[in-house]
Amino acid sequence: MKKRSIFARFNNWFIFSLMTLVVVSIVITSTLVVNYLKKEEVKRVDILVRALKFQQDVTPSLEVQELLLAIYSSNTTIPMIILDKNDQIIEYKHLSKEIGEDPQKIIAEANRMEKKYPAIEIKVQGGNDQFVYYDNSEILNNLQYFPFLLGFFVLCYFLFSFWFLRTVKKTDEGYLWAGLAKETAHQIGTPLSSMMGWMEIMKMENPDSDGVIEIEKDISRLRTISERFSKIGSVPELNDMNFNETIQENFDYLKTRISKKIKFTLLLPTYNILVPHNKILMSWVIENLVKNAVDAMKGEGILQMSVFERNKNILVEVKDNGSGMTKYQAQNAFKPGYSTKKRGWGLGLSLAKRVVQEYHNGDIKISQTEVGKGTTFRILIRKEK
Template sequence: MDILKTPSRWPLYLGIAGLAIVLISVWYTNQLATQLAEIEERQIMLSGQALERINSLGIDESISRDVTLENELLAVLRTVPSVLVSAGSGKVDSWEQIGTRDTNEVQRLVERWIDQGTVPVRMDQQLVYFGESRLLRQLRYFPLVLFFLIAAFIILGYIGLNQTRKSEQNRVWVGMAKETAHQLGTPISAILGWVEHLKLMYADDADIMEVSDELRHDVERLSMVANRFSKIGATPQLTATNIFRELNRCREYMEKRAPRKVMFDFPAPDAGDLRVAINPLLFDWVIENLLRNALDSMDGKGQISGHISEHGNRVYIDITDTGKGIEAKNVRKVFNPGFTTKKRGWGLGLSLVKRIIVEYHKGKIQVSRSQPGVGTTFTISLPKVSS
């Protein structure tokens, strides 16, 4: 039952809009780069033709050669990378706007231009090779830069939407939990009152006294559940606790309420003195949820095992059952709010479990092993506290 999953098309719309912007921007900037390349090529061609005409004028011509005009034409092309090469030897004489002082590197650049079909302009005993301007190169790379910028925008926008959605879900969780605790308070108090009334009215009836005692225990348990809900959203107080004793206490409570054919194999409460910083009220909720899920998966018979170990500065608690197991495709989904394989259920238990362990206890929880028809192991990792 996925009642908490509200499908949103905003990420899809955002992705489509971003892709459209990228495609339009790439197409437009590519058009600009092409046009600029054509303009630059025409300028170089016209300037080259003018230089060739000036250089072709002989000394005996009526129009003398104007060196000043030649220099002015070269000045126009100062923004374009150019290399002067000796027409006889093919060696580089000088260059402009290349960005390096290494003659060998410039020589290799000229050879590359020649391979690409670049036609030089002759000036006396020199050949002038022209490349693309820095502005044109930047414009050619601009679509790629724009793509990364828009991709970053889409990614950040998606993360922002996710964070906003999670924040809203958290507020709903907290509000629902506190309202549940508030609503439970009145009937719990009333039931406790009726239990006391039964004790007063039938003090001589041993059977009723026994029933009233059990009722009181269950109501106290219900009160503790309400108290747990009231703590959702608040910062819980953590205390250094012997994990062997705490795990055994949870086992005792659930074993009394489990089918007789379910066996529990947990370490003894005095098996060690490993301490972790926990809030017992919330941590017991985690273990009870895991044990309840284990019982639901075993159809009234099987074994539930608990194992505690330490590695470095962390303590590991394994809860293993011999139930139905979890399919591989669902292992990563079990902690998602709303995910459940049960016919009845809201899929909130394991989501709350993960939140309590990760956010309140700075720990980790995962499905460390699961095989359909064999069983499942949940592993909780918590920081170890010095004794």
């Protein structure tokens, strides 16, 4: 069981590492593509500036002028501003309407562009040199955030897939345990019916025999166990109300069946707690917690069960001074199939959790545990749904 748990943890870490690697790879790859596009835009600007310089230096032929015009017109996305050395506006392209209508804003935009990319100087005859300011196109600016958005959506997809598969797995496990419980109830029912028939015959022959009385108690106990298993997987009726009575009956029954070396005490409120519950299933939960505590104390120690109200919630605590649990054991205690006992199936606490959560609108957890000092289990049942 421990090896399987370690293997499961290894698988979880492997999946997490793989998800992280995929997301990081997507972000890095997308960032490299965006950087490549930036360099391509800078090259386009450089070509445009060279064309402008060539036009300033020589008087080109008609064919060359057409070529230069085609190069200059090919810029349909990159914002550019051309100023002379006195910050007089010569030309601008692809600025927002708000900026383009205000000369001061155009100059301010050129200064902002220069902080990102250095201005390119064009020598002009007569000394009135020109300076070309430019920035990334709007499309490229938007693409800068694309790698992170893509990584975020891929991560969300992985997380959703993981949650979905885990939910499906839990649902399948629920059906498995429910089916196992119902089949167990069915298998117990057949010999139980036969035992009840033989019991009636024995009572006719010697009804006051100690053996008959004890066997009748055991048959009654088997009937209760069969009813518990049969209710798993179906919606039980919460007909019982007096919670104190249910706990007291469980305490009286269990106290006579655990080691005399265990000091078993019960603390109940002086008033009756009335809350809808199923006595058979709730008894099963209490019995599981008590038996776990007895096993943890190895048949000797102090065991205390207490019931109280807090913030319109009913709390039941089962506290022992046994071996306690490690952090890892406490985290996995309620998982189906997990058990610290060599012969344990790991079903008791997982089924107890299902009974409390799904059928009684509550919760069950380990509220305190320490290795060598003991463990406290706490059941919480909400009085109002």
